[in-house]
Amino acid sequence: MQIIYTDVLVIGGGLAGQRAAIGARRRGNDVIVLSLVPAKRSHSAAAQGGMQASLGNCLGGAGDDEDVHFQDTVRGSDWGADQEVVRMFAHTAPKAVRELAAWGVPWSRVKRGERVITEDGKKKTISEPDEAHGLITARNFGGTRKWRACYVSDGTGHAMLYTMSNQAIAADIPVHERMEALSLIHADGRCYGAIVRNLMTGEILAYVAKATCIATGGFGRIYRVSTNAVINEGMGAAIALETGCAALGNMEAVQFHPTGIFPAGILVTEGCRGDGGLLLDGNEHRFMPDYEPEKRELASRDVVSRRMEEHIAAGHGAHSRFGEHLWLDIRLLGRDHINNQLREVKEICQYFLGVDPAEELIPVRPAQHYSMGGVRTDPRGESPRLRGLFSAGESACWDMHGFNRLGGNSVAETVVAGMIVGETIADFCESPEGNVNLSTALVESFGRRERERLAGIADGGGSESAFELTRLMQETMTDKVGIFRDGERLQEAVSTLQGLLQRSRNLGLRSNARGASPELVAAYRVQRMLKLALCVAYGGLQRTESRGAHYRADYPQRNDRDWMSRTLATWPGEDADLPALEYESLDIMRMELPPGWRGYGARDYIEHPDTARRQAQIDTVLAGAGEADRFARQEALMPFIHLLPEHLRGRNERLGDD
């Protein structure tokens, strides 16, 4: 078996992985990036509408700052997020946008003078100030109080990923494309790299590294209806789970995006609604203001998706031969706006629906979109249980999204996390801990185990079909672990998935193709996906409350008293058919923003006794802070700057600063 040695192994070539790689490379480390596909084809490219960062340049963003971004994100998370991490994120996001601006992203810019916008179904003329002309502009998104989503038309992720990839090429970082990590090499709580399969030749090789970073994105493909790319099968999270020691956090927190086109589930951006688009029902009635008078179509995604499904269940859907759906109306934005600012949306409607969105309605229904859960790390991106293992981006749970992510916070997270975790990795490699004492016999034994597993599938003569098991898993997840959950159906899902996991130990192949063997790939992946699916379904079954995207019809209230906690899942062993769950408590007494009403969605929740105590404490601290500026007041409540790498600690300049 070929063994490749490097300082840093990054698994995943999307925005988070490449930015972490660039950071580690700049600090003098050798870095190799592994990617299932050419890096520029990563799912980061699919982010359409924007990247949240509180630059506050455009009129709709005036008055925005890190404080508002922090509060919006914590409310969006339904108080499930780690507030220190949210602070680190909100502070670094403007820096990430500006770094990318210098590196070449053609961010859309503010144009001085009057222009017509669409807001709450009406046209309105606004005037952008002269001094903002040419600065990076932003659009409105759900769950935010300011226009904060910086964008490049509606190809934001594409432009960001190309710029990032080109910078990685400039930094001479090799990307080993069409390579899949099958397992992490580890012993005694220390990770040493990965056993990897070449997806072109079928060859197995080992990458030995001081530091290994998982940046493989989400696991949406465990669902039948998902906006995710077909590569988003969560293999990075799965191989971390299979170590038995690294934990996955909050796997039951799965986001459904309100506007997947129906029935294909392809995403059309939240920017459609941010720019003034409306949701209509089967009678072409605009129904969101009836449910959500405060934020209407622009409540957070979990809330809008639930209201949509609720409205369909009440019999107000539009009917088609594929089933029921609702309509997205962007006709009112006008053809010019659609051609310039929503052109990917226009192409998607044209090619997949045969619809001209300037003239016709777009059929939509919520679809699985984002995995809030992932590899549990500390705020600097390292696994607390498996030293030398790091994670960044959607694959990680460091945990800035809690139980619901705000639109535009994910591409922002990828780059911010890459900037932070790249430094953490470099620090680790420079520290005594970074040294590797490793026997090649250990590497060989991990390699042998993977070869035997694959041979067991290819030559074992099993009778089960990987494609069939995958389909059954996806059906189960979409039908029973979706937007509305309850104990009975979650229990059914868990039982079904356990049965499928058993059956997946008896997989067989119909083809004996040499080389890549797509059937073999489907086989070893479904075994791992089933474990992730069980973490989601079982975690959801155990969490007897509703928080963010996790909604239990039988426990409809958020329950801070009993569930102010993060779920941690580990896999007990090869023969297990359920994850082991434990809970890590979220300490309200350390929160800058104690739990309350989000400003949209349900108003009733079960309060934790600490909430009032912490609020009283905060009131006292702030009263004592007197004339102190917002930075000092924040610092007095929940210091976080020390958690950031030094070069990211400076303040963010804005228009109108003294």
Added chain:
Amino acid sequence: MEQIPVRQSRTLNLRILRHNPRDPDSEPHLQTYRIEEADTMTLFMALNEIRERQDPSLQFDFVCRAGICGSCGMIINGRPGLACRTLTRDLPETITLAPLPAFELIGDLSVNTGKWMRGMAERLETWIHAEGLGDVDIGAMEAPMEPELAEQLYELERCIECGCCIAACGTAQMREAFVGAVGLNQITRFRLDPRDTRSDAHYYELVGDDNGVFGCMTLLGCEDLCPKDLPLAAQIAFLRRRMAAVGN
């Protein structure tokens, strides 16, 4: 959805050019699969159905299946295009699929566009060249840019490196090192960008020969078949004039 005309379902014949270079016994051949057409079926759905139900060894590439990542370029009834957003209802009953030419074959319909594109990016240095990119003051206000210029840059940056322009290019079939419309478009993109400090003399070193802008025969296959409708012919013509001016 009701507007989509319903018609009697068809049985499609997909003729696929098969070859597995990893198998010494494999010979390139056309293999025909018959499947029932479904409503709003795309080639993404059709190929997956064949793989799941008929032939699990069939190789092809999809990632986003939404027409934005550029993975699934292939020759569809003789013309390069993105398979994921090609609806079978727009095609005749017999559909012939072949891998994109000019790229290394991985197997069946899967070709190594990634390797080709990385090579092109390294050769043409498709990144912003400027002093001090490693230590930009990212706490300070960003440099302003005219809004129209940002839009023009994005227009050129919409390229998804799918390889259709290379497959559609006469020169690329004859001259292996030709950078093609995808490469030349990227040069015009960086040339337009004031953040990039390179001069025309520098660009001439990169594309001022027959493997660059002077290799184009103006057959316009690139522009005709670009899935993103990029204005490639105009970019190449413009770049040729600029480079000819440097050459003088």
